[in-house]
Amino acid sequence: MDFFNYKNNELYAEDLAVTDLADQYGSPLYIYSKATLVRHMNAFKEALAKKRHLICYAVKANSSLSILALMASLGAGFDVVSEGELRRVIKAGGDPKKVVFSGVGKTAHEIAFALEQGIDCFNIESVPEINAISSVAKSLGKKARVSVRVNPNVDAKTHPSISTGLKSNKFGIAYDEALAVYRQMAADPNLEICGIDCHIGSQMTSGAPILEATERLLDLYKELTECGIKIDHIDIGGGLGVTYGDETPPSPYEYMSAVINRLKDLDISIYVEPGRAMVANAGILVTKALYLKKGSVKNFCIVDAGMNDLIRPALYNSWMNIVEVKKHQDAKVDLYDVVGPVCESDDFLGKERKLAVSAGEYLAVRGAGAYGSSMSSNYNSRLLCAEILVDKNKSYVIRKRQDFSQLWENESIAGL
Numbered sequence: 001m002d003f004f005n006y007k008n009n010e011l012y013a014e015d016l017a018v019t020d021l022a023d024q025y026g027s028p029l030y031i032y033s034k035a036t037l038v039r040h041m042n043a044f045k046e047a048l049a050k051k052r053h054l055i056c057y058a059v060k061a062n063s064s065l066s067i068l069a070l071m072a073s074l075g076a077g078f079d080v081v082s083e084g085e086l087r088r089v090i091k092a093g094g095d096p097k098k099v100v101f102s103g104v105g106k107t108a109h110e111i112a113f114a115l116e117q118g119i120d121c122f123n124i125e126s127v128p129e130i131n132a133i134s135s136v137a138k139s140l141g142k143k144a145r146v147s148v149r150v151n152p153n154v155d156a157k158t159h160p161s162i163s164t165g166l167k168s169n170k171f172g173i174a175y176d177e178a179l180a181v182y183r184q185m186a187a188d189p190n191l192e193i194c195g196i197d198c199h200i201g202s203q204m205t206s207g208a209p210i211l212e213a214t215e216r217l218l219d220l221y222k223e224l225t226e227c228g229i230k231i232d233h234i235d236i237g238g239g240l241g242v243t244y245g246d247e248t249p250p251s252p253y254e255y256m257s258a259v260i261n262r263l264k265d266l267d268i269s270i271y272v273e274p275g276r277a278m279v280a281n282a283g284i285l286v287t288k289a290l291y292l293k294k295g296s297v298k299n300f301c302i303v304d305a306g307m308n309d310l311i312r313p314a315l316y317n318s319w320m321n322i323v324e325v326k327k328h329q330d331a332k333v334d335l336y337d338v339v340g341p342v343c344e345s346d347d348f349l350g351k352e353r354k355l356a357v358s359a360g361e362y363l364a365v366r367g368a369g370a371y372g373s374s375m376s377s378n379y380n381s382r383l384l385c386a387e388i389l390v391d392k393n394k395s396y397v398i399r400k401r402q403d404f405s406q407l408w409e410n411e412s413i414a415g416l
């Protein structure tokens with residue numbers, strides 16, 4: 001449940017009318033609800049309450065400093081995949097000691113920076129990466145805490161582009177190789193083994209795949225124990241899905257309870273890395289209808305937000321709910337493709353949507369808090385839009401709309 005609701009046929013973000021906010025801050029506009037973010041974090045805490053745990057919010061889902069600061073204030077750790085994300089966490093006041101570092105392409109520079117900051121753990125994704133981490137750690141006179149991201153070959157039963165736990169995916173180390181890899185790491189004086197990790201995919205709408213993955217990790221845990229290799233945590237990654245349309249994903253509690261049950265007798269912590277479930281439904285993207293265009297085979301509602309603002313529909317053909325910000329009684333409904341101003345045929349937010357909309361009115365894309373602003377770009381030299389956080393009847397700018405000079409601030413005219 002979120003805090004975007006209709007009152008008298010007007011969409012509200014908590015206690016504020018979305019139309020007023022868009023008029024005040026400009027369109028397009030990302031709006032986040034603080035109460036929703038807090039509710040989601042608390043739902044994860046409750047789900048994990050029976051077990052020692054660390055909730056590592058996946059920064060890639062939404063890396064806004066304010067959202068990171070809010071998560072940190074609620075006790076979250078973080079899952080990062082780049083030096084930039086780690087720097088954001090630190091800038092927002094997050095504790096590096098609660099950070100796990102995932103990703104298949106960590107550079108020596110990133111590894112050194114993370115070691116200097118004293119992060120909790122590197123989630124290792126390949127054998128060459130072990131050597132890279134070991135040699136950087138040695139050169140700094142430090143021991144790197146490491147966990148293997150095991151690829152358990154479990155089908156997350158989600159969109160192929162966001163499935164990560166199959167043999168054909170680039171992520172993690174194959175399950176069958178993991179034991180040998182742990183033995184290699186155990187013999188390395190620059191490394192300290194601390195965990196087992198997996199992340200099998202995103203937008204999972206059932207708890208079954210994560211339970212299957214946990215079973216595989218537990219088998220590995222037993223093998224490691226037999227070899228005298230101790231770990232202090234099992235990290236089951238992120239991946240819990242949200243409701244964009246008619247999906248009915250489990251709550252964090254339902255998703256996690258069978259997993260917690262399986263791990264309850266072990267003297268280890270459980271780590272989770274939720275991204276989407278934390279922020280998706282805490283955000284909307286407001287956009288203004290610029291033109292209604294009657295085509296010969298379809299109608300287009302041309303809006304001022306494009307794939308540079310929200311790329312999920314164009315990239316994955318994702319269905320995201322588009323709603324009228326003001327609903328008019330008895331207004332004429334038409335079928336539209338809702339398209340942006342970007343010069344790409346795939347620049348759409350939604351296809352074949354029944355909407356009662358006039359030019360100049362606002363629409364809102366729901367569930368846009370995750371992988372929305374964090375995947376936005378300046379394509380077509382379009383400005384990144386503003387982002388605001390609503391807390392009851394107050395609103396705060398958390399990212400100003402870019403200005404044009406920022407488009408070329410790192411460029412120079414040279415070589416003529």
Ligand SMILES: Cc1ncc(COP(=O)(O)O)c(C=O)c1O
Nearest residue numbers: 058102202238239273274275276
């Ligand atoms: C390693 C890792 N952890 C966590 C996440 C967060 O996933 P989600 O947003 O599906 O919770 C991702 C992205 O899928 C990831 O790659």
Ligand SMILES: N[C@@H](CCCC[NH3+])C(=O)O
Nearest residue numbers: 060162202203312370371
């Ligand atoms: N960006 C994706 C999720 C990717 C998850 C990253 N591992 C999405 O919008 O659904």
